[in-house]
Amino acid sequence: MTRHEPAALPAFRIGDADPECRYPIFVGTKQDRFIGHVFRWHKPWYAVPASGKLAGTEQRFTHPAPGDENPDPDDAGPARPAREQAIRWLLKAVADREADHHITPVHDGWPLPPTPVSTTLLHPRMVDTPTNRKRAAEVITSLAALCWQPIGGYPGSDNPWMVRCLLHAESAWEGPLYWSHLRGRNRQLPSTYRHKGCLPDAEVRARVPAYQA
Structure with missing residues (x-):
């Protein structure tokens, strides 16, 4: 089987975080097309695509241990920090049009609506106790x-x-x-x-x- 060459990743811009500390990722000539967002919760980082089959789902990435090999076969070199992994996952899903979870950039979608909460004292991901x-x-x-x-x-x-x-x-x-x-x-x-x-x-x-x- 011939392995296809990975598509070049698009240039991107990281936007300012919203009140829930979610960071939007933009691509395009003017870097104004939204592809998803990333955020940290405890040590892992998460990527959430804006469109496609996995739209709205959380993809989890953890920090590598010293000496870990990069699990991504298209990314030569040492394993990347979790934040970089999360952003790169979104960019690869944009670049690879044949991917099952391909992301099509959108012109809207950011800012995201606030996550519903039962109390404003707590972040939406905190258990309300x-x-x-x-x-x-x-x-x-x-x-x-x-x-x-x-x-x-x-x-x-x-x-x-x-x-x-x-x-x-x-x-x-x-x-x-x-x-x-x-x-x-x-x-x-x-x-x-x-x-x-x-x-x-x-x-x-x-x-x-x-x-x-």
Whole structure:
């Protein structure tokens, strides 16, 4: 059997994450055609195609162990990080028109509608239990003392959480961070470095209530 040569992967653009920390992937001449999105939950990354036979399903990719060989026969070299694997899976499904799960780029489809939730305290993937609600409320209170505002529901300490810095009234910085980093280590307050372009150490300490306790 003759093995076909893999199709060249299209150029792509990663868009800004939405409140659930889902990243859209775009291709096309203007890189404005949506093919799906990727997101991280715990350590794995997931790819979700926008069209085709597998549209809306989650394809899971894990980080390779040191020395692991690349499982993709069309991708020479060492195994790729999970995020790259997820994006590459979407791109290959676009490039290979004969693939059973071929993706046809679409001009709409992003932003995605919010995932229905029973409580805004929790990320949609978090199980809604009294314990999780209580923990989320505690974390959000601590987050406020550090002058951060949650944009999405609490995802647990080791998953990305979309938050807004409250130290900039005119141009608030927004982005995904981790509560495990924001809360500090060993009962110590976190570093005063918040994000690129934020206030210097002295001003952060003067304006953030947590540093004045």
